[in-house]
Amino acid sequence: MERIYNQSFEVFCHSLKGPGKRRCGDAAKTLWLKKQGWLICALADGVSAYPCDWKASSLSCDVALEFIKMNTDMKNTPFEWLERAVEAAHQRLILEKGSCENMMAAISLVAWPIDSDHIFYVNIGDTRIYLLQDEALKQCSRDDVDFVRITQQGKQQFDKKGIIKTGRGVTKSVGQTPPLHFKADQLHFPAGSSLFLCSDGAHGHGSFDGIWQEAIRECKLGDRLSYLVDDAGQSTDDDSSVIIIRRRDWPENKITIYENLPQTLIPPEKEKLIPYLALHRMILAIQESILAGKHTLAHNYLDYLEQNKLYPDKADVIRLMDAVVQSNKPDASMINKLRILAYKA
Template sequence: MENTTAFQWESAAHTDVGLARARNEDAWLAAPGLWVVADGMGGHAHGDFASRSIVEALSTLSLPGDLDQAIADTRAAILGVNQLLMDEARHARVRVIGSTVVALVSRGHQCACLWAGDSRLYLLRDNHLQQLTRDHSHVEQLRARGLITADEAKHHPAHNAITRAVGAAATLDLETLTLDVRDGDMFLLCSDGLYNDVDDTDIATVLASWDCRHAADELVRLALARGGQDNVTVVVIRASEADGSSESYLSPDTTG
């Protein structure tokens, strides 16, 4: 039997340049049925242009009701930005203009995530926090092979070296996952400026407030209080069963 549950989606976002950087190279989007965080590649020219280009391209989408087609349209838009950034790098005569991306698309009782790089999607369900995305990074490869521990990965000299990004290569392999949504699910999209300074236990505690605005503000506050060595961006999303036959969206934020 088909699940026809409708959900009301609420979201809030917060970004901060941090305490050590002169420029915020993160960008975010919170639009009906589509949420995004992009982190311009640190150390490369025009990282802020790269992350903004992703958000601007996705903000113009009018996604269909079918999840598979919504995924395809989101993927096509990101691949278009990949080519744009490759062209821009050639024009500017720099090696790379790139950005991570993590995007969450919701349709009906399901959602999908597309990502490249080390910006993450977390899910808090039944008070259990789960990292749904797998970092495309050098240290994650080492950790997956059992060569270093998760704690060692956090402090590894190459912890910022990512292996996949928008604009980094002519062919972009966007990883995708889909899952069914449940009442009360709390999702978190974030750049690495959050999880490098705030551990999973504290992330779970903050999300368990079930208040998107409070959680977004508090997560950024914690990241700054614990060092704030990078730009930090979070988008917090809550799904709750809605009355009626269609989805509704409550989001005070649009783009960053």
């Protein structure tokens, strides 16, 4: 969905569930207070070791944003405003009973008065906030993680020798039983820079820094970034969520908010594929296009591989040939292209 306003920045907001998961344990949501001139963004990651991570993340964002929406009179400082919003989400999760009792979430909440060069934020858990400025990506938030005892659904886990399992884990979460102590902070957010809110499924990607900087430099915010969110989730085998606020130096005033776009793959003749994306992701895209009967799109991808001398393994080519044979519309010219690829593989 795209909404146009009369200011100069772009917002991208997207969440995708991890491979094989029934529900997404992340949530990413925005609130544009046009009258007050404030942009609010909330990203939460439900703690999977406890019940209902999907509900914990969604509820944390909803309660925090609703609190802010209902308290736009700004009788408090921006710091207190955010702190009280997160505290409201914290208390709501604690009150949950039944099958979702003890659910918890990490959260990043930011508030930006768009006529200002400063942004206010709260970060709890292992979600992160980054600032991209002068082609340098810097983490602004601090991870609330340490070596902890591993639990699953609230139960202590043991290895085969009966020894308590330990590992790197979150030490602070919205909804936790011990008292939650945190403080809001602020950072400089000048024109021409971009702010990232990320779940661990996104920032845990091995090439996170390079991929996202390349995306911001070369691509419009929108479908291409939704593809990258999916690629990150596939690589980390986790839910993946990202919110990006990009300040622009355009002479005209314009706001574009991209929120919950459908997952799409852009044909390469329309937009250059970002070089960091793995070849196997392209092969999967071709296979999906063939089986869905979208042969024109599949031809575009195959032409892109040939033009850029990107040659997959023969096993991948054979899998694509099988897909053509299985499809409802066998395509002789596509089989011929695949034979050429197999020869050069």
